[in-house]
Amino acid sequence: MDKARKQELSDIAVKIRMGALECVYGGNSGHPGGSLSIAEILSYLYFEKMNIDPKNPKKADRDRFVLSKGHTCPALYATLANRGYFSTDLLKTFRHSDSILQGHPDMKGIPGVDMSTGSLGLGFSASCGMAKAAKLSGDSYKVYAILGDGELEEGQVWEAAMFAGHYKLNNLCIFIDFNGLQIDGDITKVMNPTPIDDKFRAFNWNVIVIDGHDFDQIEAAVAASEQSDKPTAVVCHCIKGKGVSFMENEASWHGNAPTKEQYEAAIAELKSQLGGNK
Amino acid sequence: MKLSKKYELGKKIATREAYGDALAEFGADPRIIVLDADLSKSTKTANFKKVYPERFVNCGIAEGNMMAVAAGMATTGKIPFASSFAMFAAGRAFEQVRNAIGYPHLNVKIGATHAGITVGEDGATHQCNEDIGVMRTIPGMVILNPADAAEARACVKAAIDYYGPVYMRYGRLSVPVIFDEDTFDFEIGKGQTIVNGTDVTIAATGIMTASAIEAAKALSAEGISARVVNICTIKPIDKELLIKCAAETGAVVTAEEHNIIGGLGSAVCETVCEAKPVPVIRVGIKDVFGKSGKATELIDEFGLSAKDLVAAAKAAIALKLK
Numbered sequence: 001m002d003k004a005r006k007q008e009l010s011d012i013a014v015k016i017r018m019g020a021l022e023c024v025y026g027g028n029s030g031h032p033g034g035s036l037s038i039a040e041i042l043s044y045l046y047f048e049k050m051n052i053d054p055k056n057p058k059k060a061d062r063d064r065f066v067l068s069k070g071h072t073c074p075a076l077y078a079t080l081a082n083r084g085y086f087s088t089d090l091l092k093t094f095r096h097s098d099s100i101l102q103g104h105p106d107m108k109g110i111p112g113v114d115m116s117t118g119s120l121g122l123g124f125s126a127s128c129g130m131a132k133a134a135k136l137s138g139d140s141y142k143v144y145a146i147l148g149d150g151e152l153e154e155g156q157v158w159e160a161a162m163f164a165g166h167y168k169l170n171n172l173c174i175f176i177d178f179n180g181l182q183i184d185g186d187i188t189k190v191m192n193p194t195p196i197d198d199k200f201r202a203f204n205w206n207v208i209v210i211d212g213h214d215f216d217q218i219e220a221a222v223a224a225s226e227q228s229d230k231p232t233a234v235v236c237h238c239i240k241g242k243g244v245s246f247m248e249n250e251a252s253w254h255g256n257a258p259t260k261e262q263y264e265a266a267i268a269e270l271k272s273q274l275g276g277n278k
Numbered sequence: 279m280k281l282s283k284k285y286e287l288g289k290k291i292a293t294r295e296a297y298g299d300a301l302a303e304f305g306a307d308p309r310i311i312v313l314d315a316d317l318s319k320s321t322k323t324a325n326f327k328k329v330y331p332e333r334f335v336n337c338g339i340a341e342g343n344m345m346a347v348a349a350g351m352a353t354t355g356k357i358p359f360a361s362s363f364a365m366f367a368a369g370r371a372f373e374q375v376r377n378a379i380g381y382p383h384l385n386v387k388i389g390a391t392h393a394g395i396t397v398g399e400d401g402a403t404h405q406c407n408e409d410i411g412v413m414r415t416i417p418g419m420v421i422l423n424p425a426d427a428a429e430a431r432a433c434v435k436a437a438i439d440y441y442g443p444v445y446m447r448y449g450r451l452s453v454p455v456i457f458d459e460d461t462f463d464f465e466i467g468k469g470q471t472i473v474n475g476t477d478v479t480i481a482a483t484g485i486m487t488a489s490a491i492e493a494a495k496a497l498s499a500e501g502i503s504a505r506v507v508n509i510c511t512i513k514p515i516d517k518e519l520l521i522k523c524a525a526e527t528g529a530v531v532t533a534e535e536h537n538i539i540g541g542l543g544s545a546v547c548e549t550v551c552e553a554k555p556v557p558v559i560r561v562g563i564k565d566v567f568g569k570s571g572k573a574t575e576l577i578d579e580f581g582l583s584a585k586d587l588v589a590a591a592k593a594a595i596a597l598k599l600k
Contacts, residue, residue: 060355064353064354066350106381106382107353107382108382108383114353115349115350115353115382116377116378116381116382118377119373119374119377119378121342121346122346122373122374122377122378123346124346125342125343125345125346125347125349125350125374125378126346126347126349126350126353126378127350128343128347128350129346129347129348129349129350129351129352129353129358130350130351130353130354131350132335132347132350132351133311133350133351133354133356134354136311136332136333136335136356137308137354137356139354155342156340156342156343156346156374159338159340159342159343160343160346160347162338162340163337163338163340163343163347166338167335
C-alpha cells in the first residue's frame with residue numbers, strides 16, 4: 001500500500017473514531033472503548049477491500065461484513081455513514097427512539113448492516129452460515145467479521161470455530177479485537193481466553209497475529225487469507241480506546257458516555273491526528 | 279395445496295417421518311438447505327440427505343450455532359431447515375432463535391421433532407412440553423403443530439411457500455392418519471372443523487386431534503354433541519374460527535400434548551376471553567415434568583387420553599349451565 005493511500009485510510013479511521021464518539025455522546029450511552037479499537041480494520045475493509053455498493057446495499061454478490069461484537073456498532077455506523085450508506089447527520093441520533101441507529105446493529109432498519117447482532121457469539125455463527133451458503137451455491141463473495149476478545153468466552157464461539165474449520169470455509173476471514181479488556185477488566189482475570197492463536201489453530205484455522213492498527217499488516221493478513229484453504233483468524237493486537245489518550249487502555253470506557261467536556265477534548269485530540277500528525 | 283397422495287387413512291405414522299419425507303419430496307428447490315445437529319436418523323432429515331446430500335449440512339452437536347448458521351444462510355437467500363429435538367431447538371437454542379432468526383425476521387424453518395411427553399422412555403430431560411409457550415412469545419414466529427402425517431407434510435410445503443420464521447413441531451410416536459390428502463386443504467393460520475357439534479367445542483392440536491375425534495364419538499353415544507376443531511397453526515391462531523365456536527357452542531375444551539401453561543390452551547383462552555368469554559377447560563400436561571415410560575402409558579398417566587377429554591367436555595358444559 002502506498003504512503004498516500006495509507007494516509008487516506010488513516011484519516012478515515014480518525015473520522016470513524018470521531019463519528020463513533022459522536023454516536024455515544026449523542027445517545028448519552030454506548031460503547032466507546034471497543035469502537036475506537038477497530039477503526040483501522042473497518043477503514044481498510046470498507047474503503048479499500050470489500051466489494052460493496054452503498055447505493056445498492058443488498059446487491060447479491062457483495063462481500064459481507066458481520067460485527068459480531070455488536071455493542072461497538074458506533075464504529076460501524078460511523079463507517080457506513082462515511083462510506084455513503086446514510087447521512088453522517090444521523091450519527092448523533094444513535095440510540096434515540098426515533099432513530100434507525102439502534103443500540104446494537106439491526107439489519108432490518110439500517111442500510112449496509114448484513115446481520116443483526118449484539119448477543120455475543122451469534123454474529124460469528126451467522127458469518128459462518130453466510131460463508132457456507134456461498135460455498136453451497138458457488139458464489140465468490142467473501143465474509144468478514146469482527147469479534148471481541150472477551151466474546152471468545154462464549155461457548156458458541158467455539159461451536160462456530162469448529163464448524164468453519166470442519167467445512168474449510170476459506171471465504172471467511174475474522175478479525176479478533178485483542179485489546180485485553182472487557183467490562184469487568186483484564187480478560188485474563190475475568191475468564192482467560194488466551195492463548196487465542198493456538199485455540200484457533202487447534203480448530204483448523206489459518207491464524208495470523210498482527211498489530212490491528214497497522215494497515216500494511218491488515219492488508220497482508222487479508223491477502224494471506226485469500227491464499228489459505230482454511231478459514232482465517234486475524235488476531236489483532238489493539239488498544240482499547242485508541243486515539244483518545246484518556247480512554248486508552250481503560251476498561252471503564254467500555255460502556256460509558258463522555259461528558260460534554262470529555263467529548264470536546266476527545267474530538268480535538270482526534271482532529272489533531274488528521275493529515276498525518278499522529 | 280395439492281399433495282401427492284401417499285398416506286393411507288388410519289395407518290399409524292409418526293409426524294417426524296412425514297417431515298423427513300416432505301423435505302425429500304419438496305427439496306428440489308436449490309434454495310433449500312437442511313441442517314441437523316447429529317440427529318438426522320431420528321429427525322428423519324437423513325431422508326433429505328439421501329436425495330440431496332450436497333445441500334445437507336450436519337452442524338454436529340451444537341444447536342445454538344446451528345440456529346445462527348441457518349440465520350446467516352437465510353440472509354443470502356437460502357431457505358434453511360434447521361432440525362433437532364424440540365428440547366434443543368426451542369430450549370437450548372432459544373436465544374439464538376429469538377435474536378438471530380426472530381428479531382431480524384429471517385426465512386428460517388425450524389423442524390423440532392420428539393416434542394412432548396410421547397418421546398417416552400428418554401424421560402423428563404427429553405420431553406419438551408414448553409416449546410409452544412416459548413416460541414409463541416417471539417414476535418412474528420409462525421408455529422405449526424400438525425395432527426398427522428398428512429398435515430405434517432403439508433406444513434413443510436406451506437413453510438417453503440411462506441416467507442419468515444416458522445417453528446414446526448413433530449412427534450416421535452406413530453399416530454393415525456386422519457386427513458385424506460385428496461381433499462385436505464392446508465393453510466397457515468386456518469383451523470378446520472372436523473366434527474360438527476353444538477354443545478361444546480374441543481379445540482385440539484397435534485397428536486391430540488385424533489383423541490378429540492374419539493372423545494366426540496364417546497360423547498355422542500351419551501347424547502352430547504361435541505364439535506372438534508383442529509388447530510395446527512398455534513400462531514397466528516385462527517381467531518375467527520375459535521370465536522365462532524365459542525359463540526355457537528358456549529363452552530370450549532383445549533387439548534394439547536404440552537404444558538397447559540403457554541400453549542394452545544393459553545392461546546385459546548386469550549382469544550376467547552377478549553371476544554366471547556365462555557368457560558374453557560384446558561387438557562394438557564398439568565405444569566409438571568414428565569418421566570420415563572411407554573408413550574401410550576404416559577398419555578394415560580398424564581391425563582391426555584380421550585377419556586380425559588370426555589370428562590373435560592362434561593365439566594365445561596356444566597360450567598356453562600351455571
